[in-house]
Amino acid sequence: MQQALTLSERVIAVLGARLGLRYFKRDPIPDGLDTLDVPAHGHEAPPGLLDAARTAAPDLLVRLQSRRDGLSDDEAATVRAHVGPNEVEHEKPLPWWQHLFQCYRNPFNLLLTVLATVSFATDDTEGTIIIATMVIISTVLRFVQEARSNKAAEQLKAMVSTTATVLRRDVLDGADPAAMVRGGRLGREIPLSELVPGDIVLLAAGDMIPADVRVLAAKDLFVSQSALTGEALPVEKFSHASDAAGTNPLEYDNLAFMGTNVVSGSACAVVVSTGARTFFGSLAQRVTAQERTLTSFQQGVNRVSWVLIRFMLVMSPLVLVINGVTKHDWLEAALFALSVAVGLTPEMLPMIVTATLAKGAVMLSKKKVIVKRLDAIQNFGAMDVLCTDKTGTLTQDKICLERHTNVWGQLSEDVLEYAYLNSFYQTGLKNLLDVAVLNHGELHQRLDVVNRYRKIDEIPFDFQRRRMSVVVSENGEHHELICKGAVEEVLAVCDRVQHGAQVEPLTPELLTQLRRVTGDLNAEGLRVVAVATRHLPPVQEAYSVADERELVLVGYIAFLDPPKESTAPALKALAAAGVTVKVLTGDNDLVTTKVCREVGLKVSGCVRGDEVEKMTDAELATCVARANVFAKLTPAHKERIVRVLRANGHVVGFMGDGINDAPALRAADIGISVDTAVDIAKEAADLILLEKSLMVLEQGVIEGRRTFANMLKYIKMTASSNFGNVFSVLIASAFLPFLPMLPLQLLTQNLLYDLSQTTIPFDNVDDEQLAAPQRWNPADLSRFMICFGPVSSIFDVLTFLGMWHLFGANAAEHQTLFQSGWFVEGLLSQTLIVHLIRTRRIPFVQSIAGWPLLVMTGMVMLIGIALPMTPLAEYFRMEALPLAYFPMLAALLLGYAVLTQMVKTAFTRRFGWQ
Known part of the structure; x- marks a missing residue:
């Protein structure tokens, strides 16, 4: 159990x-x-x-x-x-008050709540209010975004049918x-x-x-x-x-x-x-109480979050001790250390991730891609190998019956009649081949199906035999077993061949000749299905697979599924986006390679299922790296190929819509199906396409990368900015005779900075970030923190020197001027880093942020500059800055932007840019 x-x-x-x-x-x-x-x-x-x-x-x-x-x-x-x-009860949405509590209950909000409690216990009313405001904003924004996401998800589910x-x-x-x-x-x-x-x-x-x-x-x-x-x-x-x-x-x-x-x-x-x-x-x-396995992205976010929390737990006591020893005011030092701890907490991270994923899901729906699981978006953007079926993806999925021939390739009405009876009476899953046969409705009257035939039994199709049979009684005189299926599988149960009015034994020489006929049909891009029969006495009412023996091969029905016009440009677009397409199909290898050539997919190797069966995992790993077409596969073969590709280090997407695709859909990093698929395929999939087209998929891949890139921006900004601020605080605490910034000022600065980033989910993304698969790399983030964090500290120290020497803020009685100057410079440099790190290009020149981010960051910078000059300045213990301060501020910000761009260029050359 x-x-x-x-x-x-x-x-x-x-x-x-x-x-x-x-x-x-x-x-x-x-x-x-x-x-x-x-x-x-x-x-x-x-x-x-x-x-x-x-x-x-x-x-x-x-x-x-x-x-x-x-x-x-x-x-x-x-x-x-x-x-x-x-409906299963656990699927019902939580009441709003429980949902609100879930949004509140994350490590960052709980930590801030503890800090707010400490502030309240130490009579720091302003600090308590600001920290509480941060918690409320983070919780409410996440609550609103998740509510909108849930509503959007329900609307998307309503776009597809769920029936029995x-x-x-x-x-x-x-x-x-x-x-x-x-x-x-x-x-x-x-x-x-x-x-x-x-x-x-x-x-x-x-x-x-x-x-x-x-x-x-x-x-x-x-x-x-x-x-x-x-x-x-x-x-x-x-x-x-x-x-x-x-x-x-x-x-x-x-x-x-x-x-x-x-x-x-x-x-x-x-x-x-x-x-x-x-x-x-x-x-x-x-x-349901058991937690679902975390994705690589979730694990990476959690790892970064706890690094920052541990960093805070180490640095805050250090700040407390340094300020307590140098300033001899342990209460003020404790409040300042508390504010530093708040500044190091990425409290907006859950909201940013939720908002970005929700927006990504809505945008993908506009691209005709329904996201069943939001976390799958990260894998969508990271996908570098797409495995797909041939029928309906590369082709039009509008199969027409092109030919019905005897075993020699000559037109035969008898073969069509047998095929019609088989398709008409079968009750299993009717595929497009059956529909194409049943379109010949004129046979219904000609054969007098209602009066002349009676169904006796059926031997359903399965993916091992790759054939199915029906048994009918004609005028009550005898039973006729009519079998149709894949050529080799039908030939395996035949021992005779219909030749005109005669029946001949199936000799090895004749078998070679028959395979030449089917091979020629396949080479024309036709999918060939063999038809065979067996006359039986009317003595039994139940039949089984054991009765599929000693059959007479009567001929073939051949189908044409023309390539889609959109397939060739879609394959080019996927290749340009860094996604390698591999075709995995149960169809004939000759038909598959011809279709691939017609849609512009260069075949680098075609491997059949029987060859896959004989390979070890090591041999298959080498094979899947070279070949891009795999034909005559069973469901187990498809699943194995997907698993081997993943073992080779690829992020694998699998697109399928049939019963035989379900194992591979589950094995892939991201399962992709369509709304017309069988329900087991849709159940196993992470994404549902409303249109079975590679072009739709390519557009979805780009949107997935855009979503992932915007999530990564906030993590980069938060990690590097917080890392740099700690150095600045430590330096100032060690050498200044007063606090470099009051706790209230530090908390206000952090609140404004967090607000400036809430619109990151709506930011633009550079084309080069969409051109290749993006994968989560925590090691790259660590390097990023170490390289970019100290850059801001350099200009913080220059600000300290400027306020000390140029403006005379070098004693306790002038600390308000010093603190006001660093407040403005710190807030503007932190806000500027949003634009500097969001792109590898030159900001504002080669890459412009989305208008919501421009507006929000602009408003925050104006508030920061104006705050010391407003009547609120006294409440925040600030004072108006001299006009000479602003040329210095402009020079510092310009230098900060130039140096950051230089570091960014060097970092990109060495490690790349994600």
């Missing part, structure tokens, strides 16, 4: 963003459900999961007050009013007959949250299990429960009542659970539990 808890965390983390899918289903109810004939209402209490597993299906429906054809809308509404929506397929007794007028299921019942799509116990749900390959359900009828139903149990292989589910005596619901093979997904087959099931009453919901309540 403990193993299940640990492995479930990643599912619980994304349950709130889990997305649904609408399927085109025909006759999806497996045989067996029609034999259930139960009354509409019962009087027993709703059963638990174990009781549901052990109860016969008719009795279970009675206890759930349901029927084989489901509930009516009114009945479902009544049940929903009693049990609530199908259910049977409701209400027969809708004007319904599409193609959606009708046997018995006159209608399969309808409803929001997941509207499911209630007693609902009858229809399941097919690719579906997420929308609640805890008991299987009523199943056909080759395999469910992946790895999210709950850690089992790598799918588990087969059955419809019979279980006689097991175990107490673990996961051990019962007729139950399926919320959060798991259908790998293959189809089923009809009744909902037993919804929302927090599900196995998943009860599990979530027990593990």
Whole structure:
């Protein structure tokens, strides 16, 4: 059980963003459900999961007050009013007062609260007010930004559908007959949250299990429960009542659970539990207290934060001792040390990070990219390798049936008819190939499908066999198994070939000739699907994979999926942005390489899945660094390639929309899917594209880098500025006969400086910072602090000398003038560093900040200059500065800007600029 808890965390983390899918289903109810004939209402209490597993299906429906054809809308509404929506409770937003407390409760605010308490205890009213103001501003700004972010996230979720397929007794007028299921019942799509116990749900390959359900009828139903149990292989589910005596619901093979997904087959099931009453919901309540693993960016931010806090814990006592010994006023020294501690606290860091990520998510939504997890934005900007499928990404995803030929490549109507019957009667996941075949609706009348054929059974598709079969009865005379799938996989179960009216043995010479025909079709960019048949006596009603043998190959259907016009420019843009594109597909290698050439992707090596299978991890690591096209891959191959790329040091994004993509989506640093994907793919993804296009993705990558760059700016500014200020304070404390700045003045300066940075999330970002992937590098930040911090101290010392020698502020009676002069210079130099460090270019000339940052920093600088000259100067114990001070101030600021630019240039040449 403990193993299940640990492995479930990643599912619980994304349950709130889990997305649904609408399927085109025909006759999806497996045989067996029609034999259930139960009354509409019962009087027993709703059963638990174990009781549901052990109860016969008719009795279970009675206890759930349901029927084989489901509930009516009114009945479902009544049940929903009693049990609530199908939502896990931990997903609900916190009440505003709890959210406000969460925003307050961070190490910086708690530390400032302690400092404010100390100030209050020492009768430092002004200091208490200013520190409290800092805490209030930081908390309120974060609260507002997170509330806006949550609201935006809910609006973005509403842009994609979250549905399940259910049977409701209400027969809708004007319904599409193609959606009708046997018995006159209608399969309808409803929001997941509207499911209630007693609902009858229809399941097919690719579906997420929308609640805890008991299987009523199943056909080759395999469910992946790895999210709950850690089992790598799918588990087969059955419809019979279980006689097991175990107490673990996961051990019962007729139950399926919320959060798991259908790998293959189809089923009809009744909902037993919804929302927090599900196995998943009860599990979530027990593990949500466990913290999610931190991303590299979060770990780096925390590391920097605690470095500054430890730095403060060391330097503040040192400042206290130096000032106490030299000034002999220990109370004033304590208040000053307290103010230094406040100045070293990056209290705006949580708000800046939250605001930047929230703004990034909103901006990405305008680029048609929905962010399910805000922290994923950092990985989006750092991504340097993108693995993507071919179909629908490089191509138009509008597949048309181009040819239907016999085994010799000659036009054949018989092959098309067999393919139509197979696609028409299959109930699993209908892909675009099936849709293209079914577009030949004229065959329906010509074959007289309704009167002439009856479906007997189906052998669903899976990614190991790469083929599927249906068995139909023609006029009740015989059974015909019709199989279609990948050429090699179908050939593996064929021993004969249709040649006109004759059937020939499949000899090695003939096999070589057949492969030449399919190879020629592939070379033209056509995707080839083989079609084979087998005539059987009408003596059995159930068929399995073992019956796919001794087939007769009748021919091929070939499809064309033209390349997208936007693919070539998108690939160029991604390459220019430093992102290497690698194609991972289950399709044929010849087709894939031809499409790659047509869209301008230079193929540096094409590797097939069977070759990947034979490689060791070391060999594959070398291979993935060289090759950029991988074909005929299984889901396991895709996942392994992604993991090896990550082990090679890359930040890997994987873009996929199919069931077979889910393992790779989870293995990647950032999983990317589309809103039309199967729901298991969307559940595993971090980002959802509203348009399946590499161009959309490229725009999203740039926006992710912009968001990351703005977050990094604040961290750089805070770290370097605080590091430099400590040196200035220590020097002044050691040599001056008075405090270089009063605690109230230091706190006010820090508050104004923090306000000047609140608009950093809205700043512009230089093009070169968007041109290459950006990765978090804490070591680079340490170098940055050491290189840039002392630069400000040089000009602080020059200010001390100027105030001492030029303006005579060299005694205790003139300390107000000294303190006013350093207050203005310190605030302006700190604010100026915002513009100096935000870019590697020359500020105001080669790179101009965004207007919100320009306005805010300009206002703060004007306030700083004006404060000593206003009536408030007396309150802050300042005095007006002489006019001669301002030329000195201008010269100091100019020198500071020039020296910082020189250091910046040298630093960039040596270490680069992030």
